[in-house]
Amino acid sequence: MSAQGEDGTTASGAGTEQGPVRVFLVDDHALFRTGVKAELQDAANEVQVVGEAGSVAEAVAGIAHYRPDVVLLDVHMPDGGGAEVLRRVRPNQPDVVFLALSVSDAAEDVIAVIRAGARGYVTKTISGRELADSIRRVREGDAVFSPRLAGFVLDAFADRPGAAPIRDPELDLLTPRERDVLRLLARGYAYKEIASELFISVKTVETHVSSVLRKTQLSNRYELSRWASDRRLV
Structure with a gap:
């Protein structure tokens, strides 16, 4: 299993309010994972990347092992993607919070991962400071979206007249x-x-x-x- 601990420790419980938010990073591009960790380094007192994975299977095993507070989750991966990770993790670890981090801003992708249980969805154009703030906010219970994406979620769940229908491929x-x-x-x-x-x-x-x-x-x-x-x- 290539899920890696970043702090040299084994699995532990969720972080406390006094310590940094413990984050597990899931993305199939190793170079991108390296960049995210570098961006979050400036906010190390608030956010700590404790592990990472590049596939669905590695993510499921790594999340179970490190028990992070928040999982930063890519939407598209060769062996399934973010929604599949959510489906396999949430029944056994309902307290873990998921924040989608994707290059895609397609309505279908946003709705699919939110329906699967993610607490928010931000695009990869986000700055390191904004990402750290988003991680902290979802951990505290907020729903966080990149600006134009919130409308997709409102349309899908508001059940209001004139709302644009959002397709769920599954x-x-x-x-x-x-x-x-x-x-x-x-x-x-x-x-x-x-x-x-x-x-x-x-x-x-x-x-x-x-x-x-x-x-x-x-x-x-x-x-x-x-x-x-x-x-x-x-």
Whole structure:
């Protein structure tokens, strides 16, 4: 595993208010990770990079090991990307805060990672001082976005007339009937109850659930419920 500790220590608990925010950096470009660490060095009394990873698998293992306060998360990586890291980490480490840091300012990318559980999204044009401030703010509970990106999130979640529809590529993979089944499943309905509610057979319910599991690459009902909740299907 190439996830690396930057402070020479093993895993430890979350930082306190008195100490710097402990940060884990996830990006598939080693040169960019080096640049981020250099930019944050001037704010070392506020932010400490304790580890880094260049892939989804390394990130999941490294976050579990170092237990950072905040994860700086790239959106696009060859083996999955930021949303995949969120899906695999959040069920077991709900206290870790995620801040997306990406070159992309596409609405679809912003919404996908926020729906997956990130607390904010900033672009790679951000300065080191601004990034350190953003890390501190998400750790304190704020939602942080680069200026033009906040509107994407408002449009996606405000449910107001005239809001621009934001596509979720993963959700778009599901058929309307699969969404109906998933919605009821996430609400705690048994297969028999779902069948009765939708006027279909239990066997058909099982077929739809298997299809949803395959399309979302999840493994059980609990993970499906979290996935549905993150997308406001429940």
